[in-house]
Amino acid sequence: MYNFENCSVQFNVQMKEYTTFKTGGAAKVIIEPETPIAVAQVLRALKERGESYYVLGNGSNLLVADEGIDIPIIHIGKKLSEVRVDGESVICQAGALLSGAATAAYKSSLTGLEFAHGIPGSVGGGVCMNAGAYGGELKDVIDWIDYASPSGEVCRMDCDTANLSYRHSFFSDKDYVVTAACFKLKAGNIDEILGKMKLLGEKRRDKQPLEYPSAGSTFKRPAGGFAAALIEEAGLKGTCCGDAVVSEKHSGFIVNKGNATTGDILNLMETVKEKVYKKSGIMLEPEVKFWK
Numbered sequence: 001m002y003n004f005e006n007c008s009v010q011f012n013v014q015m016k017e018y019t020t021f022k023t024g025g026a027a028k029v030i031i032e033p034e035t036p037i038a039v040a041q042v043l044r045a046l047k048e049r050g051e052s053y054y055v056l057g058n059g060s061n062l063l064v065a066d067e068g069i070d071i072p073i074i075h076i077g078k079k080l081s082e083v084r085v086d087g088e089s090v091i092c093q094a095g096a097l098l099s100g101a102a103t104a105a106y107k108s109s110l111t112g113l114e115f116a117h118g119i120p121g122s123v124g125g126g127v128c129m130n131a132g133a134y135g136g137e138l139k140d141v142i143d144w145i146d147y148a149s150p151s152g153e154v155c156r157m158d159c160d161t162a163n164l165s166y167r168h169s170f171f172s173d174k175d176y177v178v179t180a181a182c183f184k185l186k187a188g189n190i191d192e193i194l195g196k197m198k199l200l201g202e203k204r205r206d207k208q209p210l211e212y213p214s215a216g217s218t219f220k221r222p223a224g225g226f227a228a229a230l231i232e233e234a235g236l237k238g239t240c241c242g243d244a245v246v247s248e249k250h251s252g253f254i255v256n257k258g259n260a261t262t263g264d265i266l267n268l269m270e271t272v273k274e275k276v277y278k279k280s281g282i283m284l285e286p287e288v289k290f291w292k
């Protein structure tokens, strides 16, 4: 039933192994296409059968239900992860990691992707989320995006059409799957590029609890404020539910200090939302996606 051409298929897969939070139950099936056309063919076949699907990148912004999920997962991963440089463009398949794209840019003395080096997502997940850090966001550097549609085609759109905004894009609420993206960069100085990547890496290591599993910032930045500051002001640093803890180092992060479940993390998120709302009148919105 899930045998598709140019795809590998796994059944009963523990999602702990596929999420940076290291939580979640078993997925019934994970389909990993090896070509962009194979992605489109899977989408079309599932659509024809009336089946919905989830799209998985590097799992760095995801919470999966402890009970597991029956909806098929299409994984855009290592099998679609080529990166090549053409003049001032870095062209990446969607399963390539953002760190790999930034490294390829650096090696070709191209500047503009340094901010993305420390974001642990895939190119596809990064485009979908319009990933950003330290004043940069993918929207600033994307030239075009290739995507597979449920009608079985692979098409190209330019950056403006993809409607990228803060942690949101055309792909956030559609059944389309990013298969590649082209980053348009500028010629730069290789030492300066490396220096910037190193500096941003140090900043992350100083400020973020990278020693524990997490999904980065749990909540989106609310208008006119910062989630981490609001959480700290509500006295929530160190608050826990089981092994899910509001990080002492960076209160914008919930971390898994051992055997946290997705349920623990969701409960803690509710507590944080309630207490922040009581203290500030601001309702935080999750940045992390929840699959059930």
Ligand SMILES: Cc1cc2nc3c(=O)[nH]c(=O)nc-3n(C[C@H](O)[C@H](O)[C@H](O)COP(=O)(O)OP(=O)(O)OC[C@H]3O[C@@H](n4cnc5c(N)ncnc54)[C@H](O)[C@@H]3O)c2cc1C
Pocket: 020, 054, 055, 056, 057, 058, 059, 060, 061, 062, 076, 094, 118, 119, 120, 121, 122, 123, 124, 125, 126, 127, 128, 129, 130, 131, 132, 133, 171, 176, 177, 178, 179, 210, 214, 215, 216, 217, 289
């Ligand atoms: C330690 C840490 C630090 C982080 N720092 C940052 C940061 O500085 N800035 C930032 O923006 N984020 C940050 N994140 C969050 C995360 O890395 C980003 O949101 C990233 O863009 C998610 O990419 P992913 O491939 O892991 O996507 P996933 O977590 O696999 O999926 C996230 C969403 O993207 C969709 N998606 C994935 N691949 C595709 C595709 N090919 N086509 C269409 N939709 C797709 C999924 O369906 C889902 O809705 C951090 C996370 C961690 C763990």
